[in-house]
Amino acid sequence: GQNIDQPTEMTATEGAIVQINCTYQTSGFNGLFWYQQHAGEAPTFLSYNVLDGLEEKGRFSSFLSRSKGYSYLLLKELQMKDSASYLCAVRDGEYKLSFGAGTTVTVRA
Amino acid sequence: KAGVTQTPRYLIKTRGQQVTLSCSPISGHRSVSWYQQTPGQGLQFLFEYFSETQRNKGNFPGRFSGRQFSNSRSEMNVSTLELGDSALYLCASSGAESYEQYFGPGTRLTVT
16 A cells, blocks of 8 residues: 655744645656645645656645655645645656645644 | 535435435536545545446445446445445546646535
8 A cells, every 4th residue: 555644733923934744655657736625625736746846836835755655745834724634745656646634733823 | 617516515314324425526527426425434435436437446345336337427425324424525626737737615414
C-alpha cells in the first residue's frame, strides 16, 4: 500500500504564510495532488505536480521532489477562508489515488 | 456546466441491508471514481470506472461493488451493511485532463 504523511494540524495568523509538508512512499509514481476540503464540503482540487519543482497558482504554490518523496503546499497571504483541511494525494504506478489523513489549518485574526 | 451530483445526500440504513448510491459526472467526463471518507481512515479509494469498465479497485471487500452506464452515470452498491460502513461516500469525475478530479457533495450513509 501507500504511505503518505502530513502534519495533523497547523495554526497561523491572517496575512502570514504556512507551509504544509507531505512525504510519501508509493509503488510507482504518476503525480501528486493537493486538495482543499472545508468542513462538511467535498474536496476541491488545488494543484498537481508530476515533475520536480515549484508550481505556482495565485496565493498557493506546490513543490515536488520525487527523489525525496516530498512535497509541500505553500499558502501565502492567509485569509480566514483558508481555514480548512488540506489533503495530499499520490497517484501510484497503477493510477490509484491514495490520500493522506489531511492537515487542518486554522487561520486566526 | 453542472457539477457532479450525488443522490441521495443522506441515508440511514440498518445493519444487514443493502444500499445503492448514484453519481452523475460532469457532462463529457467519462471517468468516475468512488471514495469512502471516515474520521478515522480519511479518504480511501474504492474503485474507478471508465467507459463502463472498472479500471481500478481499492482494498475493500466484495460487498462493495459498482457499475457505470453508457451515459457515464455510476452507481455503487454495498451489500450486507455493517456499522463500520457509516461514512461519507464521495464520487469524483474527470475528463480529458484526467489529473483533475471534481468531487460531488457526497452521500452521508449512517448504518444503525
